[in-house]
Amino acid sequence: MNAGKINSRIMIDFTHRQSAHCESGVAANLLTYNGIKISEAMAFGIGGGLFFGYLPFIRINHLPLITYRAAAGKILQQIAAIPGVTMVRKTFRDQARAMDELDRALAASIPVGLQTGVFWLPYFPMALRFHFNAHNLVVYGKEGHDYLISDPVFPEPVRCPTEDLQRARFASGALAPKGKMYYLAQVPDEFDRASFIVQGIQYVCKMMLGSPFPLIGVKGINFLAGRLEKWPCRLGNEKADLHLGHVVRMQEEIGTGGGGFRFMYGAFLQECADELQDDFLRDSASSLTLTGDAWRQFAGMAARICKNRLQPEDTYPAMAGIIRHCGEMEKQIFRDLHTWVNEQQ
Amino acid sequence: MDHPPEKDVTEGLATVSYSVNSDGAYELVSGPGWQPVNVVNAQAWREIEKEISVAEDKVHSGRASCLQYYMTANQMDVGLLARYTGQPRWRIRLHLMPFFFSKLAPDAIRKYAELFQVTSEDLKNGRLKPPVYERRKD
Numbered sequence: 001m002n003a004g005k006i007n008s009r010i011m012i013d014f015t016h017r018q019s020a021h022c023e024s025g026v027a028a029n030l031l032t033y034n035g036i037k038i039s040e041a042m043a044f045g046i047g048g049g050l051f052f053g054y055l056p057f058i059r060i061n062h063l064p065l066i067t068y069r070a071a072a073g074k075i076l077q078q079i080a081a082i083p084g085v086t087m088v089r090k091t092f093r094d095q096a097r098a099m100d101e102l103d104r105a106l107a108a109s110i111p112v113g114l115q116t117g118v119f120w121l122p123y124f125p126m127a128l129r130f131h132f133n134a135h136n137l138v139v140y141g142k143e144g145h146d147y148l149i150s151d152p153v154f155p156e157p158v159r160c161p162t163e164d165l166q167r168a169r170f171a172s173g174a175l176a177p178k179g180k181m182y183y184l185a186q187v188p189d190e191f192d193r194a195s196f197i198v199q200g201i202q203y204v205c206k207m208m209l210g211s212p213f214p215l216i217g218v219k220g221i222n223f224l225a226g227r228l229e230k231w232p233c234r235l236g237n238e239k240a241d242l243h244l245g246h247v248v249r250m251q252e253e254i255g256t257g258g259g260g261f262r263f264m265y266g267a268f269l270q271e272c273a274d275e276l277q278d279d280f281l282r283d284s285a286s287s288l289t290l291t292g293d294a295w296r297q298f299a300g301m302a303a304r305i306c307k308n309r310l311q312p313e314d315t316y317p318a319m320a321g322i323i324r325h326c327g328e329m330e331k332q333i334f335r336d337l338h339t340w341v342n343e344q345q
Numbered sequence: 346m347d348h349p350p351e352k353d354v355t356e357g358l359a360t361v362s363y364s365v366n367s368d369g370a371y372e373l374v375s376g377p378g379w380q381p382v383n384v385v386n387a388q389a390w391r392e393i394e395k396e397i398s399v400a401e402d403k404v405h406s407g408r409a410s411c412l413q414y415y416m417t418a419n420q421m422d423v424g425l426l427a428r429y430t431g432q433p434r435w436r437i438r439l440h441l442m443p444f445f446f447s448k449l450a451p452d453a454i455r456k457y458a459e460l461f462q463v464t465s466e467d468l469k470n471g472r473l474k475p476p477v478y479e480r481r482k483d
Contacts (some may be wrong), residue, residue, distance in 0.1 A: 303381030
């Protein structure tokens with residue numbers, strides 16, 4: 001369709017910043033490009049990224065879904081809902097149209113966010129190429145047949161051939177992106193962080209404490225502990241270890257440092273403390289660091305069990321104990337934060 | 346078939362993560378993946394490789410068509426393969442049997458070949474090539 005443009009080169013002056021998590025990274029980089037300087041942790045917090053959910057009725061490779069963060073797309077959705085922000089979001093049926101639309105946006109010098117399936121991205125490390133369809137990245141240019149991509153979890157910008165990017169945009173299965181693309185069309189001149197910070201924290205408190213469902217938030221953490229304890233006798237040792245490995249894998253999506261996003265949220269709280277000159281938030285950040293450490297301790301124990309290098313104290317009940325302890329600590333943290341939120345209003 | 350040995354999950358890709366420095370302040374630090382995660386990822390891959398070798402055996406002993414291998418090696422199941430190729434599941438199940446697979450029309454073969462990034466000849470001759478993610482690494 002646009003054969004004439006094949007050899008052209010478009011390169012938007014987009015600043016690539018490596019991030020720990022793809023969605024918050026894309027959100028922060030796009031906002032920063034549009035003149036709202038914001039860190040990844042701040043985007044994660046304002047977007048209400050922290051969460052816990054144990055959903056055994058949704059299966060990934062026959063294993064229960066466990067998530068330590070908000071559903072894919074939630075952070076972007078929250079950012080798009082900020083008054084004055086206009087985010088254009090489109091999905092497509094027709095693959096050729098989806099690629100044309102991307103080219104048109106690039107030609108108009110707009111960096112475009114895409115949802116993709118990592119299985120089809122050739123620049124990804126082989127061992128991470130699972131059928132995971134909610135990976136976010138920004139396309140900031142095109143050279144000949146290759147798209148120039150700022151993939152937030154990579155240290156440097158990368159390239160991806162057209163046909164591979166097209167496959168990745170139209171990956172099938174759970175969370176299928178359907179060619180989803182998005183960009184910021186408008187941002188407000190004044191960005192009142194304080195109120196968005198409070199809103200973001202309020203949202204996370206609500207998810208962690210207020211859900212009526214026993215599988216979500218702190219209740220979900222305790223539920224997982226109860227289930228995990230019984231895995232060896234319910235599933236047999238081999239399957240129990242597989243389930244356990246899966247929990248740890250979800251806890252450490254790329255770059256969370258093993259704390260299941262607790263460290264990133266801690267970084268957010270700390271930044272808020274500086275921004276709002278509020279020592280309470282600084283203390284909350286420290287407490288959250290402790291829960292992150294406890295999650296890591298659990299993961300370390302789990303890894304020893306999976307590797308069959310266990311020490312005497314590494315048992316399923318011991319791990320359930322650590323998880324319950326995490327739940328207890330997080331309950332306290334988010335109760336206190338909730339009180340803080342009410343004081344702000 | 347040769348499968349490469351287990352590697353570090355990120356193959357040397359330096360990811361970043363948040364951690365607290367000696368002053369108690371959070372920093373974004375770059376470094377190789379965290380150890381426990383390599384362990385559990387390797388565990389997940391061992392599981393996948395086990396499934397792949399079962400599929401290979403089935404193909405070699407003539408109990409399944411080479412589609413069984415390609416599906417498993419690319420970490421798909423019947424449902425996902427059905428969605429990718431726009432066919433009902435029962436048809437995929439038929440194609441997993443050598444008898445029906447050998448009678449497939451060229452168009453049907455090409456659909457699979459494009460998906461798995463091999464040639465139609467590979468599929469027709471039952472050549473087992475590595476999955477998508479082990480090629481195209483250049």
